[in-house]
Amino acid sequence: MKTLFNFRNLLLAALLITGYTSLAQTTSTTKKEETMKTYLIERDIPSAGNFTAADLKAISQKSCSVLKDMGSDNIQWVQSYVTDDKIFCVYKAKNEDLIREHGAKGGFPVTKITEISSVISPATAQQ
Template structure:
């Protein structure tokens, strides 16, 4: 599966209550369960007016389908080409 970053424009996202965030998470998980194992939610980051999500999916269309079924936007979808981290700095290069 490929890794995708999804930007969701949601005005006031940073002010959502824990209960509202829980409800959004539950809706997302419910849709994912119905869609099957070809799409997975890894985690999300909530900011002022956006939620940035990390997903694994077989293709971008599954990301769009999940957003449509869940009733939340997927304003920008970006496929991740390569991941790096602090561990990259010390890894052996072949």
């Protein structure tokens, strides 16, 4: 009886060690995924506030085409704000270089890139 008990414990220990080793190998070889950060991009574009709906549509289509080629796992456009002489864009990207690459491929100026560290709104006051 004692031999059967020891054998069962030994078998259980072997199974646990095998499972743990398998898990450790899987985790250690898995590539760490880079998370996307949120950025505010400032683009100096003279007379941007005078763009027509057709102009803005064409710019949007060009941007979306470039983004599709770059892959949504790397960079995503959230939205943009058009002012008199600038366009401010909010993007999610793995790094700033991808935003510069998007600008270069699309022909969009990139004047300044700022990583957004926090977002607040009127709802923040209620929390």
